[in-house]
Amino acid sequence: MTAIDPDDHTVDELTERLQTIDDEDELQAILEAERAGRDRQTAREAVHRRLEGIGAADDDSDGVEEGTETEGEYEETKEDVGDEAEADAEEAEAVDDEDEAAETVDEAEADEDEAKEADDEPAEDDDLSHPTRDKKHIRGLADGDYADLWVFCETQGGELLEVSKEMLGKGRELMDQFEADYGDEERVVAFLMGDDCQGLAEECIAYGADIAVYHEDERLERFLHKPYTEISAHMARGEGTVESTDWRDYDKPRYVLFPATNNGRDLSAKVQAELDSGLASDCSDLFIEANEISNPVKTGEPGVKKTVEKVLHMKRPDFSGFEYSTILCLDNPDRDFHPQGCSVIPGSFDPIERDPDREGLVVEHDMDLEDDWFRVEITEYDRLEAGIDLTGHDVIVCLGRGIADDPTGGMELGLDLVDAFDDAELGITRGIVTSSYQFEGHVEQYSKEERQIGETGQVVAPDVYIAAGVSGAVQHKVGMDESDTIVAINTDTDARIRDFSDYFVEGDLFEVLPRLTEAVEAGETALEPEAVADGGDD
Amino acid sequence: MRSIVLTKGVPDFSEGAVSFDEDGHLERGKTPTVMNPNDELALEAALQTKVRHGGHVTGMSMGPPGYADVLKGAMETVYTDDSYLLSDRELAASDTWATAITLSAGLETYQENVADVDIVFAGFKTADGETGQTGPQTCWAMDWPIVTHVVALDIDPEERTLRAKRLVEGDVDEIETVEAPLPCFVITDPEFEPTYRKASHRLTHKALRAETEERAAEHEEYLTTWDHEDLKLDPDYIGLDGSPTIVSSVDPIPKAPSEREATMIDPDGGMSEVLEEMQPYAAEAGD
Numbered sequence: 001m002t003a004i005d006p007d008d009h010t011v012d013e014l015t016e017r018l019q020t021i022d023d024e025d026e027l028q029a030i031l032e033a034e035r036a037g038r039d040r041q042t043a044r045e046a047v048h049r050r051l052e053g054i055g056a057a058d059d060d061s062d063g064v065e066e067g068t069e070t071e072g073e074y075e076e077t078k079e080d081v082g083d084e085a086e087a088d089a090e091e092a093e094a095v096d097d098e099d100e101a102a103e104t105v106d107e108a109e110a111d112e113d114e115a116k117e118a119d120d121e122p123a124e125d126d127d128l129s130h131p132t133r134d135k136k137h138i139r140g141l142a143d144g145d146y147a148d149l150w151v152f153c154e155t156q157g158g159e160l161l162e163v164s165k166e167m168l169g170k171g172r173e174l175m176d177q178f179e180a181d182y183g184d185e186e187r188v189v190a191f192l193m194g195d196d197c198q199g200l201a202e203e204c205i206a207y208g209a210d211i212a213v214y215h216e217d218e219r220l221e222r223f224l225h226k227p228y229t230e231i232s233a234h235m236a237r238g239e240g241t242v243e244s245t246d247w248r249d250y251d252k253p254r255y256v257l258f259p260a261t262n263n264g265r266d267l268s269a270k271v272q273a274e275l276d277s278g279l280a281s282d283c284s285d286l287f288i289e290a291n292e293i294s295n296p297v298k299t300g301e302p303g304v305k306k307t308v309e310k311v312l313h314m315k316r317p318d319f320s321g322f323e324y325s326t327i328l329c330l331d332n333p334d335r336d337f338h339p340q341g342c343s344v345i346p347g348s349f350d351p352i353e354r355d356p357d358r359e360g361l362v363v364e365h366d367m368d369l370e371d372d373w374f375r376v377e378i379t380e381y382d383r384l385e386a387g388i389d390l391t392g393h394d395v396i397v398c399l400g401r402g403i404a405d406d407p408t409g410g411m412e413l414g415l416d417l418v419d420a421f422d423d424a425e426l427g428i429t430r431g432i433v434t435s436s437y438q439f440e441g442h443v444e445q446y447s448k449e450e451r452q453i454g455e456t457g458q459v460v461a462p463d464v465y466i467a468a469g470v471s472g473a474v475q476h477k478v479g480m481d482e483s484d485t486i487v488a489i490n491t492d493t494d495a496r497i498r499d500f501s502d503y504f505v506e507g508d509l510f511e512v513l514p515r516l517t518e519a520v521e522a523g524e525t526a527l528e529p530e531a532v533a534d535g536g537d538d
Numbered sequence: 539m540r541s542i543v544l545t546k547g548v549p550d551f552s553e554g555a556v557s558f559d560e561d562g563h564l565e566r567g568k569t570p571t572v573m574n575p576n577d578e579l580a581l582e583a584a585l586q587t588k589v590r591h592g593g594h595v596t597g598m599s600m601g602p603p604g605y606a607d608v609l610k611g612a613m614e615t616v617y618t619d620d621s622y623l624l625s626d627r628e629l630a631a632s633d634t635w636a637t638a639i640t641l642s643a644g645l646e647t648y649q650e651n652v653a654d655v656d657i658v659f660a661g662f663k664t665a666d667g668e669t670g671q672t673g674p675q676t677c678w679a680m681d682w683p684i685v686t687h688v689v690a691l692d693i694d695p696e697e698r699t700l701r702a703k704r705l706v707e708g709d710v711d712e713i714e715t716v717e718a719p720l721p722c723f724v725i726t727d728p729e730f731e732p733t734y735r736k737a738s739h740r741l742t743h744k745a746l747r748a749e750t751e752e753r754a755a756e757h758e759e760y761l762t763t764w765d766h767e768d769l770k771l772d773p774d775y776i777g778l779d780g781s782p783t784i785v786s787s788v789d790p791i792p793k794a795p796s797e798r799e800a801t802m803i804d805p806d807g808g809m810s811e812v813l814e815e816m817q818p819y820a821a822e823a824g825d
Contacts, residue, residue: 137639137679138775156708222714223706225674225684261707262687262727269634269671273678278635278782281669291786297779313786318668323564326787337782376683376718379701384711394819422821436552464816485815486798493802503812504800512805516813520820525810 006030007037015046024056040302138335139276144251146338148211149175150236152258152267153192153204154223160200163259164192165207165351167344171257172208172352174288181288182310186254187211191235191365193228195221198362205360208352211247215365219374222381223263226373229270234367236275236339241366252277253339255288255312260343268343279341280314280327284348284455287313291328300333312340317455317475347459387450388425395424395464398453398480400431402469402490402509407437411446413513414468420520427453427460429476454479468509472497489513539593539695541584541657542648543618544641544676545577546599547608548665563790573608576661579726581616583691584659586732588617589742591695593656596648600624600632600640603763610757617750621757622648626765628773633781634667638675640776643769645680656720657700662687662727677723684723685716689730693720705729 004017021027031047034040149171153164171188179185190204190212201212215231236252238245252275258268260282272279291311296302314327329340390396397417403410411426418424426446433449453460455475465483469490470476477500480486488501489509498504505512515527549569550556557568584595597612599605602625609621624644632640649655658680660673677684690703698720705727706712734740753760766776773779803812 137642154708156710156712159709162709225677225686229678262705263707265670266674266684266686269669269674270678273635273638273675276782278633279671280783281671293786295784297781298784316668318666324789325785326789327783328786329783332779376685376716379715379717381706381712381714384705384713387711395816420821421816421819423819434551464819466816481797487812487815488800489805498800500798501800502798503803503815505803505805505809505812507805515805516809519809519813520816523817523820525813525817526807527805527809527813529806 004030005037006034006043011040011042011046014043018046018050021050022054024051024054027051027054027056042302137273137276141251141276141336141338142334144336144338145249146252146254146336147250148187148189148248148253149178149255149257150189150191150253150339151204151209152232152256152264152271153190153200153212154259154261154264155192155194155197155200158194158196158200160203160207161259161261161346162351163261163264163344163346164190164204165354166346166349167257167259168204168208169351170286170344170349174255174286178288178310189213189253191232193217193220193231193365195219198364201362203354205358205362206354206356208358209360211361211363213244213363213365215367217369219369222378223267224374224376224378225266225270226376227369228267229274230373231365231367231369232267232271233274235365236271239367244363244366247361247363251338254310256339256341257286258341258343260345265343268341272339272341275339276335277337277339277341278329279343280316280329281343282345283314283316283327283342284345285315286342286344289313291330293328293330298330298332312342314340314342316342345456347455390425390427390451390453390458390460393423393425393460393462395421395466396427396453396460396462396480396483397424397466397468398427398429398470399468399509400429400470400476401435402471403432404435404437406510407432407435407447408440408443410469410509411439411443413510413517415443415446417466417513417517417520420517424462425451427451427458429470429473430454430456431471431473433457467497467501468513470497471495472500489516539587539591539656539693540596540653541587541593541659542596542598542622542645542655543577543581543584543612543616544598544658544660544673545581545608545612546574546664547571547601547605548574551665558790563788571604571608573611574661574664576663576665576726576728577612578616578661579728579730580659580661580724581612581618582732583688583724583726583730584618584657585616585743585746586691586734587657587693589734589739589746591693594619594653596620596622596652598622598624598641598644598648600629600637600644606757606761606763609761610754613750613757613760614754617746619753620760621762623761623763624765624769625763628766628771628777631778631781632776633783634669634671634675635782636776636778636780637672638679639780640766640769640771641672641676642679643771644764645676647764647769654721656722657693658682658721658723660723660725662725673723673725680723682721682723683718684725685718686725687727688724689713689727690733691724691730700724 006014027047027050034043151167151171154161175186175188187210190209193215195218197214197216201214204212213235238248258264268279290307290309292305292307294305299306311328315324318325329337331337397414399414414426418426428451430452432447433452439447455478457479459479461482463484465480465486467488472495486501487503488497489505489512491508493506519527550572555570557565559565588595595618597609597618599609606623612618624640629640663670685702687705688702689705693700700718700722702716704714704716706714
């Protein structure tokens, strides 16, 4: 029995009571009691801190472990938090169980200054009066009005980028569904800037936008971080002349999409920061639906579940392609985070058919640009030599990690087979691009990203696709699934690629490829025997 | 020239090192932490600057105490002069917004207490979060000029400018030459390559290596750790509380639905069908 039953106390009370206990066993007993009872993350942490405070070896760190990380990247703070913590905003770690915590909480037994003083005031300060460094960045809007889905339409050489059209198509689909689900007609708003872009604004309407807001200035011919950020934020907040803003009556957009290109991703990061909101990067799937949250930071009340309507669910591959995360950008109780935004991987969505007769409103945005915003100057630019185009060939030979035993030899065998066809090219999987395989000089050029097939590489649809030593990750499938005939060569009959192949040749590529090359060259319909032959021209 | 390099520890995703549980989730406890590969390029850019123009390079990271080892690694391999770690529990579970606020506070605190900074270097993406947002957002909080996706860099200390080549992705990829005033943020692209064209540079490089080995052996002497109070940050606006975004779910990459029925082929006898599919595309003999 412990002197204190933690279930009888709020975390604050418990924290205070713990300060009077110097006995390690006693503290461990309280920890056990908490686990058996309400099992509040914040309460457990309070006990751990006290254990640290008395210098006890706290070997069970409650899933808080050294080396886990979070810095600036998404943490796997799973939403279905089961914490019954008392409102202690400074403690709330949204984790649902210890295993998850191991993957979430990044600060290990951190600083030596144990027994952290709580804030003087349990923070509920909307007036942002603290003289702390962060306040200058907080725009601090709460209970604002939000509507519409905005799309930043990136341009190049006087044309809309393909991904801009793709985002408009997806935006159109999302907002048509939004209207069906909620009965509210909200719009797709394209926004763009450049030296001559009124025509492109009209083009955005043809590709699905209801409104297109554009800003023209010769200094904006090419992307520049500062002016593009300032103009985008100004547009989004509805600042500007009455004529250019009377089509809207809300504080900020509800949603916003940017292209996940070098410039689009940069812009998304800066604009969303400027608008005091968050975003997910490099998304490949989006949908809008209600979400039940229990994360106390977002609900404001630990142990309470709350349903948030109209949440943009942003799905993205991360952890070097090993996982898909769904990211949500949700308001805090006293601070709104809108627009909910993300950047979108080019090629993820289809544009809608261009319709030059679609009706929409084109609005010229009005704003003075400060000279100081143009401190970074582009002095010259060139088009890069186009990389390797893997599309449009009869045959693609794709190599995967199956070449690991002899990367250079495997690459040579793949190239030999490519040469046996009239019109073929060599592709590789992401696994090879990101591997640390050592290729000898003469084949190293084939190991570069420009030959990658898959979601983040090229999408091909040849008549014959030969996948040698390819395991068949779903991202790879996206890049080759439209091929007419898919032939896999693999020793592992459980490899995923079997589920999307027409033929699965059970064998080692190092042994099969040279024989296959020979047979194709000779016009044979059987492989020459390797060790044991059984003819087989059937 | 004084520069700060922002760096981060990440799980080692290389084959053989990375560990996943049976549900396909990353097991962080069993996966070693290494320096984010893209940050090594940022460090290389800082080193190139130091070799050519002299000066001082500081490594800065936000994360748990264990990241001190990552900063030590930066000292060993890229010869940083000292290390700053922004670390305490309040910073846990920060998304990019909260991280950017914290890092910018670290940079400002450094400028107030240590020295003015000419360039802040950062890598493009981390191997775990892979957002590519933290560098630009940190720069936003500082309101400095920024050049991203840098593949080559030259600095003119007298003119207080830098000239960089940067990659632009579009329907056609382009390369831009950009000039920017110092102080400036420089985000290196994965394609960045340092160049040491002069013999004197190469000699300097070698001398630095010898000098650094001694320093790295006593890394803790060169490590400063700041918590949120040192940085004058309100806990409500950093860490999880200050993060707009949360991860609502994490799924292992789903298995592709089975859409084709693969005919199983024994290469030693059953290849006729496969070869018939391929023969129409064979090169003419002698091609």
